[in-house]
Amino acid sequence: MKKILILALAMLSITCKTKEANTELTEKKPNVLIIFPDQLRRYSAGFWSEDGFKEHVVGKPDPVITPTIDKLAKNGVVFTQAISNYPLCSPYRGMLLSGMYPEQSGIWNNCREGRDDSLNDDMKTITDLFFESGYNTSYFGKCHWLKTEPLFDENGNYVGTEEAPGGHYVNTYDTYVPAGPGRHSIEYFYQSLKDAHYNPHIYSSDSNTIEGKKDGQLHLPKIYSPKNEADKIVSYLKNNNAERDSEKPFFMIWSLNPPHNPWDDKNTDMDALRKHYDTDKYPSNKDLVVRENASLNVANHYVRNYFANVTSTDTYIGIVIDELERMGVLDNTIVIFTSDHGEMLGSHGLEGKNEIELESVAVPFIVHWPKGLKANINDILMSVPDVLPTTMGLAGIASKIPATVQGTNFAPLLKDPLNSTIKKPEGVLLMLGNSRGIVTNRYTLCLEENKKQWDKRKGTALAKKFIYDNQEDPYQLNKINLEDLPEVAEKLLIQLGKQLKHANDPWYKEKKYSDVIPYPSN
Ligand code: CA
Numbered sequence: 001m002k003k004i005l006i007l008a009l010a011m012l013s014i015t016c017k018t019k020e021a022n023t024e025l026t027e028k029k030p031n032v033l034i035i036f037p038d039q040l041r042r043y044s045a046g047f048w049s050e051d052g053f054k055e056h057v058v059g060k061p062d063p064v065i066t067p068t069i070d071k072l073a074k075n076g077v078v079f080t081q082a083i084s085n086y087p088l089c090s091p092y093r094g095m096l097l098s099g100m101y102p103e104q105s106g107i108w109n110n111c112r113e114g115r116d117d118s119l120n121d122d123m124k125t126i127t128d129l130f131f132e133s134g135y136n137t138s139y140f141g142k143c144h145w146l147k148t149e150p151l152f153d154e155n156g157n158y159v160g161t162e163e164a165p166g167g168h169y170v171n172t173y174d175t176y177v178p179a180g181p182g183r184h185s186i187e188y189f190y191q192s193l194k195d196a197h198y199n200p201h202i203y204s205s206d207s208n209t210i211e212g213k214k215d216g217q218l219h220l221p222k223i224y225s226p227k228n229e230a231d232k233i234v235s236y237l238k239n240n241n242a243e244r245d246s247e248k249p250f251f252m253i254w255s256l257n258p259p260h261n262p263w264d265d266k267n268t269d270m271d272a273l274r275k276h277y278d279t280d281k282y283p284s285n286k287d288l289v290v291r292e293n294a295s296l297n298v299a300n301h302y303v304r305n306y307f308a309n310v311t312s313t314d315t316y317i318g319i320v321i322d323e324l325e326r327m328g329v330l331d332n333t334i335v336i337f338t339s340d341h342g343e344m345l346g347s348h349g350l351e352g353k354n355e356i357e358l359e360s361v362a363v364p365f366i367v368h369w370p371k372g373l374k375a376n377i378n379d380i381l382m383s384v385p386d387v388l389p390t391t392m393g394l395a396g397i398a399s400k401i402p403a404t405v406q407g408t409n410f411a412p413l414l415k416d417p418l419n420s421t422i423k424k425p426e427g428v429l430l431m432l433g434n435s436r437g438i439v440t441n442r443y444t445l446c447l448e449e450n451k452k453q454w455d456k457r458k459g460t461a462l463a464k465k466f467i468y469d470n471q472e473d474p475y476q477l478n479k480i481n482l483e484d485l486p487e488v489a490e491k492l493l494i495q496l497g498k499q500l501k502h503a504n505d506p507w508y509k510e511k512k513y514s515d516v517i518p519y520p521s522n
Pocket of ligand 1: 038089
């Protein structure tokens with residue numbers, strides 16, 4: 001009798017274990033969709049002007065119309081303090097893809113003709129890791145992570161050699177990413193390059209999308225790039241031409257070029273401009289350029305075009321989100337909405353990015369995943385190397401995060417804020433060609449060398465050392481000397497030393513300016 005009971009218990013235990021294993025295998029993992037328009041500043045979204053959100057804005061939000069982003073924000077987790085550590089196209093992409101800082105990703109500057117910056121082949125990127133975890137991987141839009149070389153014929157077709165018929169560049173900056181290690185396990189590839197919103201230069205692994213051309217042959221559809229990409233993504237999702245294995249979850253990155261420049265009528269969806277930002281709605285640009293540190297003279301020539309590009313980008317993202325909803329998979333798709341950096345839009349008399357100030361480093365970050373995360377507002381200082389481990393953590397594949405990854409997996413903190421042992425970071429590292437700094441929930445610290453950003457010579461001394469109090473001075477109008485805020489300065493400098501060590505930054509390796517930065521001793 002006893003033996004039978006033991007046998008029965010043993011069998012029950014086996015059945016339970018098998019059931020558990022089967023559940024793990026058969027329960028479909030969430031899909032993942034990372035969307036990042038280029039150069040979209042944190043506060044260029046409509047929801048920031050609404051109750052519940054406007055209290056979290058540093059300064060004033062832009063008067064811009066973005067119904068899709070608003071919907072994602074209201075049903076997702078909105079990060080109020082997300083930061084782009086190095087606010088520039090290629091260094092951002094290196095960190096996003098690798099979960100590591102530039103010294104490890106291989107990208108310290110924008111990839112362009114005459115520069116060696118290029119994503120390292122011999123490491124696993126987020127696309128490799130999701131592919132290995134059983135996902136269909138796809139990439140749509142701007143890449144900008146590969147060294148630019150003259151490997152094209154005069155028509156822009158990739159020939160892979162500088163000898164004739166090669167010897168031509170396809171573009172000064174971004175270049176085609178050929179099939180192979182540089183593509184990092186992206187199975188379905190649809191690349192748009194060139195900063196020309198109505199004339200994207202397309203290369204694709206799917207000949208159906210490029211009029212029967214092969215991967216590497218240039219295709220010029222002459223369609224507004226977000227619209228063109230949205231159409232291709234919808235087709236991929238519908239799987240009309242067996243683009244993917246519908247049994248598998250998908251991992252997709254969509255990197256849109258607008259609202260990146262050019263900002264002229266030729267490169268703008270003029271219907272969006274006339275409908276939302278024309279002089280009948282805003283007689284003066286003053287009503288559009290609302291931040292108190294902004295020079296209207298600087299922003300005048302492009303503010304309407306910038307906002308129109310934001311709004312039309314939002315429209316085409318909406319087409320993809322609607323398709324996911326129609327398919328019934330939106331609730332179990334982890335949609336991450338962010339940007340590679342912001343846009344100065346006249347603040348501090350500047351346009352563009354690659355500045356230490358908030359308009360340049362503050363980025364949107366929204367995680368929309370109704371099945372897994374409750375809508376919430378979160379002040380975690382989320383920065384770029386954290387995106388890879390956090391996304392893997394949310395998708396339930398944290399065990400596959402490589403030990404070399406330098407970012408933090410914040411998924412436990414997002415899933416169970418009260419019981420997680422993960423600590424919120426006190427500050428995150430900032431870097432530019434001639435500067436290093438720290439941003440916390442309150443302050444920005446900046447140490448700037450005695451050279452211009454793009455000067456290849458090494459800096460030999462610190463020319464500027466200052467702190468912004470982003471709470472008391474939300475527009476960063478007042479640079480505070482370190483001596484005038486000694487206790488705060490000390491804490492920020494300790495942070496900086498630790499972070500530079502963690503990033504394996506050249507400043508740490510050379511113990512640069514160690515009279516100012518207290519580097520950890522081991
Ligand atoms: Ca960019």
